[in-house]
Every structure is written in structure tokens, then in C-alpha cells.
Amino acid sequence: MVEAASLPHARPGGRRPAVLPLAASVVGIVVALLALMADLHHPGGESAATIALHVAGGLTYVLVGGAAWWRRPHNRTGALMLAVGLTWFVQDLTHVTAALPFALGDFFFVAYFGFLGHLVVAFPSGRLEGRVDRVVVTAGYLWALGGNLFTHVLFAPAGSAELFVLHRDATQYMIADGIQQGLDATLCVTLVGVVALHYFRGTPPARRAIGPALWASGPMLLAAILLSLPAVIGLAPGLEKAVPVFTPIALASLPIAFVFGLLRSRLAVASAGHLVVELGSSPPPERIRDALAETLHDPSLALAYQVPGRDGWVDSEGRPLELPDQRSSRSFTILERGGVAVAALIHDRSLENDPGLVAVVAGAAALAIENERLQADVRARLAEVVESRARLVTVADQERRRLERDLHDGAQQRLVALALTLSRAGERVDARPGETRELLADGERQLRKALEELRGLAAGIRPAILSDAGLGAALESLAENAPVAVTLRATVDSRLPDQVEAAAYFAVCELLTNAAKHARATSVSVTAHIEDGRLQVEVGDDGVGGAHFDGGSGLNGLVDRITALDGHLTLKSPEGGGTHVEFELPCG
């Protein structure tokens, strides 16, 4: 099975610390019950239905927040929700007759508002993105904690906490209260504006995630306007009666929407099961991506694969691919097999909020993805093979031309000259024996030259010692004839497949030529040995370095020959630091 695991920046793994959310939830429930008792015993209080709505609104936050915190301990949303629920009940302290609790309840009446603002702006990731978010949320906290304190201490209204009153003036209080409510409304509008901005700027999956916050903040906005209208304009005092009923309902819409979002995610997880059936074992490549994109509601979803013998990632066609970095709006989830990364889902960053979903969906498609990865590997190799085959054909063609030219210009010409010399000798054999002897000696010299050239050509095609005595002996011979001083350490005693011996021999040959010709090296070390059924060869020189694959040094052709035999070659050639080439070939 493919195991899904996201990178550290996506979500840190680890066990869920269940104690804290549980304890906080219990505290929240107790606080809700205490608030209920205080409300019921408050003389001249609200109707039972209103009280029930009020307590239910706060309790929804406590319960949903606790559950969310427990389920996703690394996402701040749950904790924030729970904090909203707890602080919601601060206002009920004003129903206690003792002076100190009353004053606290009065001053921090809307403390919940700071957490609520934080919650909607950071919804659903729990993170604040950017400066505007942070400023707005900080302003919310300051206002929620300091607003009432400021007006009620300085301009105490009738019936407010006598304990801390500095100055009492009903008219001034009316004005201060009006300003405060106006600012309340402004802040509400700003918060909703920020959420709306997030929504309209977001990608489709991000919108799906932010949606609940937006439509929960709509009623919030309405509530804020309703709250401030009577104070600012002094109209319709009857509307004020609606506030205690309307606010908890508007408030509760957010956790309800959140639960709905969770359910939807569960549904998506459930539908992941269909993926297995739908995809079968070998769907066409586009089908996997489409099915995953559909299940995760991310049309831009892409797949990346890791194939053997290649660093980095490739797409399903085997083309190289980069994973998005942390600043990008895209994120990725790595799929592992036996602790090794095999594939990656590149998706919208908003899906990071639901890593479990990505993991389950990816797990369901694991077989198809693995199959696709193998196909990507094959396609990557095929693309390489097509290129290198074309190069090999070209090289073979050039080699044939060169051979033809060398034969024509060398041995053939000498043999023609020899024929001429011999026929001249034949003409003179009776009349001028002295000249004949000279011509014959000439002919012999020409023949020797021709033989020497033929021998050189034949050795260039395939040296006899390679066929006769194997790679170790052939490398020795090569070292003896090299144009540079060669230190050879070869422990290749056994015979290897013909093509392996030839490829290794000509590779070393080429590298020695390069060392002398291009790198201007004075000494070269060559080592060759067999390890785990693979021939390992290293050639290092003390030359000028700076060799690369496109430098006309024949290195490209060399790589082709090595890879054609399923081998592997690495080149290290820093400027001024010598050239070091290592290659290995499987020996059958």
C-alpha cells in the first residue's frame, strides 16, 4: 500500500493530545449550566425561550469547538471556537447580583467578539495570512476587551457597576455608547469584508472551505447593524427586543456550517471508496487525475512521480517537474511506499486543512497511482532511449564514414602504389636487375606501411586482446600505449559479456584521449572492479577540468553507450580541479 504523509509544513504528524480539548469542553459545559442557572434566577430576566437560545448558541461553540480541537489538534479553529463559546457566557455574569462579577460581566460583555473575529478571518485553516488579517483581528481583540471597559468606567450608565465608576453623566454616556456601537458595526463590516475578500480571491477548493465563514458572517453583519441602529439613530426600540433572539442564532450558524463542512469531507472520504472500483487497476493516465480532482474538488490537481535512477520528479509523460514551494498557492502531499517517496499530489493549499481527506483519497487510488508511476518511469526511459538511439545511429554512421575514408586514404592507396611499383619492377627484371632490386625494396616498404595501417584500423574497430584475454588485459594494453602516464588498478579477472567489455574498453579509451587532448593531464588513474555483479570503473585525471556533456568531447556518445547497456555514468569536472568519471555496467 501507498502510505500517505504530508510534509512538515503541511501538517506535523503525531498523536492527538485529547486531554486539553476534553477538559476545556467540560469546563465549557459547566460554565453553560452555571450561566443557565444565573439567567433563570435573574429577577426580571428574559423569557425561558430566549434564555434557551442564548445558552444553546454558546454551547454549540463549546461542543463543536471541543470536537474540532480534538480531531485536528494542530488546527487553531477548534480552540478558537471553544474560546468563543466560553467567553460568550461572560455576559451572563451581569445576572449575578454580587458587585465584582457584575462589573467583570459588564466590562467584558462582548469579549467573545475578539475570538469570533479571529475565528472567521482565520477560517478554516486557523492561520492568519497577511498583514490586513492580523491588523483586523488585533483591532477586534482590543475593542472586544477594552471597548466596554472604557465607556462604562468613564461614562457609567445607570445601573452599571458602581464599584469602578469614575464619572457619571447620562448624556455623555449616551454619546459614548453611540460611538462605541458605531465602531462595533464598523468592525463587524470590516471583518465580514475581509472574509468576503478571502472568498472572492480564493481558488474553487478554497471557496468551498471559506464558504461557511462567509454565510455565517452575513447574519453577524445583520446582527451588528441591528445592534447599532437603535443607538445611533434612536429609532424603533422594538427592534432591540429581537437582538437577544437573533444574535445566538446568527452566531450558531458558523459552528453548524463547520459541522456541515466536516460531514461533506467525510462524504468525500466515503466516496474515495468508489475511486478504487472506478479506477480499477489500469485506467488511462488522465482518468486517475480527473477522478482525484473530482473527489477532492480541486480541478487544478496534478500528479508527480518519482522514478528510479532519476533525481527529482516527473509527470505522467516522464517529463521533469518541480514541486511547488512554500510561498506558492499550491501545496503537495507526498505518497510513500515503504518509507520512500514514490508520488506526490500537487493540490490547492486549502486542502492542507484536511490532510486526512487527501491521505484517504490518495490511499484509495494507490494502486492506480503506483501503476501510473511505473508507466511514467517507462515513458521517461523511452524518451531517453529514443534520443540516445538517434545519437547512436548517427555515431555509427560517422564511424563507418571514417573507416571508409581511412581505408581509402591509407592502406588502399599504398596497395595501389605497391601494384604500380611491382609492375615497374616486372618490366625491368631482365634489362636492369639493379633497378628492379630497388623497386622491390620500395614495394616491400609500402607493403609494410599498409600492413601497419591495417593493423591500427583493425585494433581501432575492436582490439584483439579484448576478445582474446578480456577487459583487464585490454586495459593494461591501453595503459601501456596511452599518451599520458596511467596508473591502473584493475581486478577484473573473469570474462564479461562482449558488449560490456567493449563499452568499458572504449569508454576508458575515450576518457584517456580526452585527458591528454582536452584536459592536458599529466597523469590518469584508472580503477576497475566487479561489485555485486556490476562492473565499476573510475577514471580520474589531474587536468584542467571543466568538462561537460555537450563539450564536443564525445562524453555524450559515451553516456549513450553506457546507458544503452543499462549502465550509469557520473561526471565531476570542476574548473581547474581535474576530471573524474565513474561508470558502472551490469554484467549480465
Place this chain on the structure above:
Amino acid sequence: MRVMLADDSVLLREGLARMLVESGFEVLAQVGDADALLAAMDADPPDVCIVDIRMPPTNTTEGLQAALHLRVHHPKVAVLVLSQYVETRYAMELLAQGADGVGYLLKDRVGDVSELLAALRSVVAGRSVIDPTVVSRLVGRRRQADPVETLTPREREVLQQMAEGRSNRAIGERLFLSPKTVEAHVSSIFSKLGIEDTTDDNRRVLSVLTWLRGDSAETQP
């Protein structure tokens, strides 16, 4: 002098046999592969065998194997191995079985009748003959901090002759030097290269070639 020929090329074999007969040699047998050679040897051993290194059935180094076999089982018979290509490794393998009465020459030398006959006489006389190509390749190869560079041009010539298997007297004749002068050059070469001196000419060939093969030859054969 009685000669036996082993070469799978009939053309070359016949030409060589004709030339040898014309030069007063007795050609006991002409064979085309190693097995036939060994059979003919057991029937009537000659003074010297001329063996092509490449013969059927595998056309690789059958001739060399046969020669090595002869060194062990017929130590009195001299062997001259001919090869289209000369390889130091093969020369060393041959010499390792005892340097007396073995030769290793490039096949082209057959074209030079006097050279070939001289080589045949040398091996029959119990000396060793190594192709100049092998030796000049070894002498001329590049080494780091090369002691060969410290030799005078004349000493280099003497070194080459020595490695080809010639005795001091033969070197003197070739280079027009007195035996005393050759001796002086030889001991100077040995001290410069740090080779232990030996009076045995055949052992001398082996130790000179081994030295020349030097540090690159860490390969196990």
C-alpha cells in the same frame, strides 16, 4: 635445423615453409591447429616450432597455450610465437615459463627473411627474442618521475636491445660498440633504474621487461 609450423592460414604456412626450405631448414610438419601440433610434436620433436597465436577453434590465444604447453612438456624444443598484434602481457606469459629458447614476434617480421632466420637461430641457441615493438612501447611509455628519462640516448638503445633479448656481444655487434663499453652501459642502466644485475642473459630480459611494465601493471593475470 628441423622446424615445425602451426598456422591456420595455408597461404602463409606454405610461403613460410618454402622460404625456410630454400634457406636450408628441414620442415617436419605443417599443421593448422594446436591439437595437430601437439600430436606431431609427440611423434617427432623438432628443434624449433613456429606457432601462430591465433588458431581454431576459438581463434583467440590457442597458439600461446600450445606454446606454454610445449615449454613444460618439451623443454628442449625452442618456440617462436607469431602474432598479428603484439601484447606485452603475452610476451611476459611466455617468458615466465623460462626465457631460454622462446621468441615472440610480430607476424610482419616474416616478411624480413634475414630477421626471421636470425630470430630462429637465436631461440634454437637457447636465447630469447622479444619483438622490438613490444620493447619500444614499454621503453617509450610515460611514467611519473620517469627514471628512463635519466638514461643517455646510447643507454636507451642498449636498454632496447637488452629487452629484445640480445646478449652483450650481440648488442656490441649491432651498435658497433666494444664488449667493455656495452658492459659499462648495462651496469649504468641497472643502477639508474634500480634493477638487480644478473649475468644470465635470459633472466636479464625478464627482469628488464618486468621493470619496464612497472607500476601500471597491478593487474592479476
